[in-house]
Amino acid sequence: MTLIQLFQFILSISILVILHELGHFVPAKLFKTKVEKFYLFFDPWFSLFKTKIGGTEYGIGWLPFGGYVKIAGMVDESMDTEQLKKPAEPWEFRSKPAWQRLIIMMGGVTVNFFLAWLIYSSLSYFKGETFHENTKFENGVAVSEAGKKMGLENGDKILKIDGKPAERMETSTINMLFANEATVLRNGKEVTFPVNEDGVAAVLAENEAKLYFSPRFEVVVDSLLPKGSAQAAGMIKGDKIVGINGKPVRFFDELGNELSRYKNQNVVLDIERNNIPQKIDIKVDEKGKLGFSNDMAVAQKEFEKSQVTKHYTLLEAIPRGLTRTIDVLTMQIKQFKIIFNTKTEGYKKVSGPIGIIKQMPETINWEFFWSFTAMFSVWLAFLNLIPIPGLDGGHVVFTLWEMITGKPVPQKVLENAQMIGVVFLLGLMILIFGNDIVKWITGKF
Numbered sequence: 404m405t406l407i408q409l410f411q412f413i414l415s416i417s418i419l420v421i422l423h424e425l426g427h428f429v430p431a432k433l434f435k436t437k438v439e440k441f442y443l444f445f446d447p448w449f450s451l452f453k454t455k456i457g458g459t460e461y462g463i464g465w466l467p468f469g470g471y472v473k474i475a476g477m478v479d480e481s482m483d484t485e486q487l488k489k490p491a492e493p494w495e496f497r498s499k500p501a502w503q504r505l506i507i508m509m510g511g512v513t514v515n516f517f518l519a520w521l522i523y524s525s526l527s528y529f530k531g532e533t534f535h536e537n538t539k540f541e542n543g544v545a546v547s548e549a550g551k552k553m554g555l556e557n558g559d560k561i562l563k564i565d566g567k568p569a570e571r572m573e574t575s576t577i578n579m580l581f582a583n584e585a586t587v588l589r590n591g592k593e594v595t596f597p598v599n600e601d602g603v604a605a606v607l608a609e610n611e612a613k614l615y616f617s618p619r620f621e622v623v624v625d626s627l628l629p630k631g632s633a634q635a636a637g638m639i640k641g642d643k644i645v646g647i648n649g650k651p652v653r654f655f656d657e658l659g660n661e662l663s664r665y666k667n668q669n670v671v672l673d674i675e676r677n678n679i680p681q682k683i684d685i686k687v688d689e690k691g692k693l694g695f696s697n698d699m700a701v702a703q704k705e706f707e708k709s710q711v712t713k714h715y716t717l718l719e720a721i722p723r724g725l726t727r728t729i730d731v732l733t734m735q736i737k738q739f740k741i742i743f744n745t746k747t748e749g750y751k752k753v754s755g756p757i758g759i760i761k762q763m764p765e766t767i768n769w770e771f772f773w774s775f776t777a778m779f780s781v782w783l784a785f786l787n788l789i790p791i792p793g794l795d796g797g798h799v800v801f802t803l804w805e806m807i808t809g810k811p812v813p814q815k816v817l818e819n820a821q822m823i824g825v826v827f828l829l830g831l832m833i834l835i836f837g838n839d840i841v842k843w844i845t846g847k848f
Contacts, residue, residue: 413467415776417443419783420470420513426514427472427507434503437494440473474507477798501806508798510594515784516651516728522777524724529793530770531714535618537561539709543588544621545656550615553579553602557656559587563595570710574730575616580606581737603741619654620705631694636685638695639676646673655697663691731738731781792820 420443431438435544438459442450446464453462464470476495491498496507526532543558560567561579563586569575579585580603586595606615622644646652647661648670661671665687672683685693715723764771787795797820801812 407765407767408760410776411763411767411772412760415772415779416467416469418776419518419780420444422514422518422522423511423783423787424730425474426469426510426512427474428510430503430507430510431472431496434499434505434507435494436496436499436507437475438472439475440471442472442709443470445469445471460787492786495782501802505799505802505806508795508802511795512784512787517781517786519728519731519780519784520724520776522773522780523727524720524726526773526777527715527723527727527771528717528720530639531712531824533710533712534570534574535706535709536711537569537575537709539711540572540618541708542654544616545619545654547606547609547615548603549609551602552605553599553615554585554596555587555616556589557654557660559589559616561616562586562588562593577734579741582590582732607741613792617655618702618705618709620697620702621653622655622658624695625698625700626696628694628696631686631692632686633693633695636672636683637682637835638674638685638693641676641698643675644672645675645680649673659691662687662693666691728777728781732785735782735785 424441424443428438429443440460440462442462442464444451444464445466445468446453446462447466450462450464453460455461474496476491476497496504537560540560543560544555546555546557546559561575562573563569564578565582565584566586569578569585579598582598584595584597586593588594623640624633624640624642624644626640627638644652644658647658647665650661652658652661652673665686666690669684669686672685674681676685687693689842763775788799790796790800801817801820805811
């Protein structure tokens with residue numbers, strides 16, 4: 404973890420927290436509700452800075468994991484119920500009409516959603532979108548062992564995921580983990596198969612979420628291992644392997660499969676050296692290897708052939724930003740399919756602040772920063788809408804209940820629910836932080 408990674412994370416979270424809390428603060432003020440505190444970060448026992456303006460204390464806490472506004476007459480995470488024992492004042496939250504309270508509580512998630520929309524629209528307009536197009540993988544994909552367990556095969560051309568066109572590799576690798584089925588072009592025929600959860604579990608276990616399929620590439624020798632079979636047989640940098648024992652081999656994934664059949668045996672390689680066909684006798688080692696590394700420039704060139712940058716006009720970028728926001732929201736909802744699945748055990752891969760910070764680039768990358776901020780803004784909107792007491796969604800549920808039934812939820816019920824919610828959220832935070840710390844200590848990040 405570097406200071407630059409930490410700086411980017413704290414800056415992003417600060418922007419999101421301030422704007423989220425402004426989403427509560429502004430409508431509260433508009434409806435003449437007293438706001439006692441507006442804090443960036445939490446301030447148990449003491450704050451780093453505070454000042455009072457117009458009856459509201461503005462400050463910065465020392466615990467950098469969020470922030471809050473304390474609204475008078477509202478049961479919140481502070482569990483300060485002394486004021487609630489007195490008759491309601493006209494400037495208190497509890498004295499306001501239900502529709503005003505609903506707007507105040509929905510303000511934060513609304514700001515988060517529109518902020519993400521604005522950022523994604525701006526990125527699409529100013530930067531365009533660069534991605535790798537699945538249809539440009541002329542020879543299909545090479546698949547890891549975990550990917551094969553999911554149902555993919557070497558040479559597949561990915562067409563659809565859950566019936567929707569799979570245009571981009573970057574989103575396809577993630578969407579397929581949450582999917583029920585995928586459609587590929589296999590040996591000239593469209594094949595639809597169910598995505599195997601055992602394969603998803605293997606992908607997660609091996610940290611292959613973005614790597615379990617990639618473009619296929621040819622076998623071109625780069626460096627030779629000292630005293631390896633390739634060096635002993637006289638192979639040199641630039642040799643292209645095109646066959647084994649007379650059987651054509653075009654791609655690196657085919658080479659591995661074929662060599663696994665000849666462990667500790669001699670084979671005849673068909674190679675091209677300076678475009679001249681040659682044959683080389685060589686021994687395959689006990690691991691099914693020849694003792695050379697492939698020229699990754701060849702793989703990179705194949706990967707770059709599929710790269711596309713799509714540009715948007717302003718009028719195109721605005722709806723595109725909305726689509727991107729909804730896509731991210733949908734993806735985050737789908738994550739629960741594997742997070743709470745005992746077979747995929749996705750909960751073991753959930754990261755807290757430490758894990759997130761380590762994912763930040765080690766140099767300032769503003770495009771990544773704003774993409775991350777937009778994604779995290781959507782996540783905060785979704786998280787806060789979960790109907791758990793202690794979150795905005797819990798308050799929204801109680802307010803909607805009052806609007807539907809015409810009767811307010813008893814104050815004691817609100818207080819007990821809030822206490823349960825706070826305990827639950829604290830327990831969840833301890834679990835996530837503990838998971839982060841264990842990964843950090845064991846070097847599994």
